[in-house]
Amino acid sequence: MRRILASSFFAASALAASSMPVAADPMADAKAIIEAHRAMPVFTPPGEPFDAKACMADKKVLSIPISMTIPFNVELQKAMASAAAEVGFTYTTWDNQLKLDQWVQGISQAISQNYDVVDLAGGLNPEVLGPQLAEARSEGLKISTTHFYDVTQPAVESVDYSGKVDFTGAGKLLAAWAYVQTEGKPNVLIIGSSDVLPSIPFVQSIQDQLKALCPDCKQTHLDVPVSEWATKIQSGTQSALLADPSINYILPIYDSMSQFVVPALRITGSEGAVRIASFNGTPFVLDMVREGQVEMDIGESLGWAGYAAIDNIMRMLCDKPEVAKLNVPLLVFDKSNIETAGVPANFDDGYGDAHLEGFRKLWMLK
Template structure:
């Protein structure tokens, strides 16, 4: 009797294990299919959507000045946007200047004080400077009649600092989901990820949250093996050795995600020195031209691009609308576009700031601004 019961129990256990394995395989297959479907729209050429009604941008911008303060002038992505804003601003008569800095809050403070003293009309805190970090100076600027605005900084889920005049948000959480789904598809649902972040930069939080949530939803067999946090001012000294150490300690890592693509310049040498180039996939975000060159060279696999030139137009558009009392869009509305080995050459060789996305936005903004 005991033998029969034991046998029945073993059979039942084997059947249950079979059901569990089958259910797990089904979940993985369903997740992989969902990830592929969600990636589709990011492989299609971006489409221009007007952010508001047309207005006379030249009349609005006449005699006005904007000081753009990046979180660090060493970041090529931000440098590229500001360089484009200088040219775009010149089209309508808005003077744009960069406040050069090395990522120190004391330098951001000096920039705001300079803008107040030199009677700027707009202070643009671009991608990474939390207004609460320099709140006394932001308040002083507001009191002096200088409009402090943020661009490419807040996620739509974030609460805007009340002292800021307006914010042009970007879907950092959405970017996290794209990185997760790409990693899922690229590894057939078996991603072992090394994640490189900068927690001091506020957009990191929604981006990483989106990535982890999407992995949990679509990739039961994926995991983040290690998460490395490196401050912006330490990228040049800490990313490369951290990546090398992680790859040596965890040989099963098959994807590295430096969440901001300017980090890639320190990831690529680490892969080369550990003999992992071509074996470990690299996926990232921003569309900085030198990283698109890396894709063409085979050292980076994917970059979620956003045209730096398009960002420049959208930022100038939003800030001028605020300056002149018009309704301000709540987001930059710059589309995301996946670059990989199949289309990276469309960005030019070497890659440019505004290639590969089409140019419909240029005519679109010029019409909006009544320049044609």
């Protein structure tokens, strides 16, 4: 069924893309997209201020990340816990190692200990926990997701509020970058993972933006499930480069994929001629930008993301409107500013701290 849905999505998207207007000045449009993501992020309130401390008194939130063996999830949970501590309510991270029975145990714990919210964070798909979430809701708990859906995707019915991410915005930025850096002549290999739900609109946004900028330019899509990244990305990239030596840009949609792309460039003698740009701001990949192995990485501050996630969860409990997307800016890291990300890089440097003052005022903490 999932494959059928994905195929239907791609067919519909392809039909829509075929009628997409071509940019009047594609180079100017592409450069504008890039420049909009170079400036130091500023805080834009995601909604009206509210008295968070009063609203959240005696409230309890249990967050279940997809796995605490993933550094991304560890840092996101740290930030969410820090934000909750500032407001002053109980926040618990359910430690797990990517196992279904552990996620189920977490929901049972939330029910038995009278939590108010179960939050599924950092990629945990609520569809795999349908019966457990239904039980939680029958006991009066609310369900949220954090950093899972793209802004274009509706959440399933078992989810009350969803902290969505602008994956499609990142896709447009990646396409614009490849177009500008190749002086309007990109031949792009896009590497995606359609088994991760938001990857579908993410890849489609890259494809659509490239078509709008450059209808006749070539693009290829390599789809690799997450479980096969270590075994299939390098070989798939090598095959694509050997089949088409004119490929000049590779866009892995998640930057951790880059570690498997670089060896393929070396083996095929493509280093220098083929460049890489990606998304996430993972520290080891930012280090690869500093070392010249990756040209550009779109970063998102996990400190900012954690506060934005807590803001949306509190709005759910305080009867405030759900935010359309997590209030987290996307920032271009390349050779011009990569040192600001830290040496070695980390998940939070380089973005400034406008979110701290912004959320504190939004929550009426000062």
